[in-house]
Amino acid sequence: MIKYTLKRLLQSVVTLVVLVLIIFLMMRLMPEEGYFGEGYIRMDRVQIEAALTQMGLRDPILAQFYKYISGILHGDFGTSITFREKVPIAEIIKPRLPYSIYFGLASIIISLLIGIPMGIMMAQFKGRAPDMLGSGYVVLVKAVAPAVCYIFLQLYLSSLLKLPMLFNVRKPASWILPLLCMSIGNIANYAMWMRRYMVDELNRDYIKLAMAKGMSSTSIMTRHVLRNAFVPMAQLLPTSILLTITGSIYVESLFSIPGMGGLLVLAIQRQDNPLVQALVLIFSSVGIIGLFAGDVLMAIADPRIKTEYSGGSR
């Protein structure tokens, strides 16, 4: 167990280092006007060189990399260029962090609470109306581009349920639609896999034995099927973290929630290199940590799946 955790930790660290390296190198290869705001057109060659030198961009590449890494470790991501000129990025991100964290966590919890009972229902009524309905929902959500789903939910549910279309901190009613949008994908995932694992389990021989013994079907369900089907469900947690991150970028921007996902879209549209760099790094670190935690959790839940290529559903 400890050996596996350490190995997996090492893997995550290597990934993180590779990622930092890629981000660092790629951003240095971008055209130099990306380092200036509006004033770039009016500057002459000498001024540009002077400014670049002052920013440390003419130093040897290794020295730059050292500076970059030590900056990150101290929580210093540089300053924004076009989004809010000369403001430290850490300051821009800090007030937005809680929104993203709360919305992400809430959406994962909601999708667990809805998705798993839905999967159980589908397995219990296999081949009948609830199963058909649920399967239709899963196909619809997984096949239609999430962007299109979100737009239509925003457009029609808001007028149907008389809910506000955009996010407003003071109105709790305006939190419902974004949370729903962020959860639909995960709900479909949980329901689909829960149903599949339960159906697999129901076809096992020991269930036939339990039925032959005369156990009631409720206690077969709760004591055998559910328990065994829950174990592989642990694999889905990492996937759902990734899905939530992707969803948050889109949903936050669509509902104008002042979180990090919406900020990333704004930063991309304004071509603010350091801000994009910092946000990409944060998002992927969250992803890497989430995957690590999920894999370790899975190894605790079921010691058999300690293989190198675990996570079949990812």
Next chain:
Amino acid sequence: MTTEKMDKNCENINAELFRFVKFDELAGERAGYSNYSYWHSTWRVFTKDRIAMLFLCLLFALLSFTFVQPFLPGQKDAIKIYNDEMGRQLRNIPPGTEFWLGTNSIGQDLWARIWSGTRTSMIIGMAVALANAVIGVLLGAMWGYVRRLERLITEIYNVFENIPDTIILILVAYMLRPGIGTIIFTMCLTGWMPTARYVRNMIIIIRDREFNLASRCLGTPTTRIITRNLLPQLVSVIMMRASLAITMAIGYEVFLTYIGLGLPVSIPSLGNLVNEGRVVMMSPSLRYQLIYPALILSLITISFYVIGNSFADASDPKNHL
């Protein structure tokens, strides 16, 4: 077996069945022959799935129309801006006889734009699916078959598998100049990984099976081993991955366009059209600009998703009985 079924079977038993038959040489020879064909069987199972067949016909009709549409008479240009006699742009004209699905906010014909956009998105989707399949199968085969490369590819895979796909997509699309080539390239960077892993797992399972060992001992050429022993077992996975890749590529194109990293506005694509429609969706009279592109997009992606899954079931020999 229920008693009714047993009774039914018993009815057909009579003394006639227990008499000796004269030896017939031809009939004796016939016993060893079976006209089993893998593809025939797969197709037979696939056609039994009515919903999948429905979507297949629908998709076929949609796609053939998409590529035939520009050659039909009376079609408008997808990027031309139409003006009235006074030289003003024909903006936001509702669907009617002149413009079948209306015009957008700068006076372009929505009907022509939708089919042109479908062509662009389909080209992106198919290119991504094809590239993913080729790269995935090649790397997966090397990963599973060449033992010296196994360690190396495993480590590379583990590093990149941990980074969320969307982040790689955003990062690379941000670096490069927007265009069809960029979009295809960025989606291929991560898309091959699931295919490669499935192919590798399958090859490791099949490579040491008895039937494959027997073929190798009998001196079957490698090309024949690949085409006869390995590929039929991989086809289901490859096809399913490819059709899901098309669904995903079209979805990612919409996503990238929304965050401002998609195709330039001058190239109509389903992502661009949905995005243009989203901008004007607040006024109900202009909502057709969002609904029609979204409808076509959803029909295509749902079709590919359903067909891919159904084909994967059908091509699994376990379901052929």
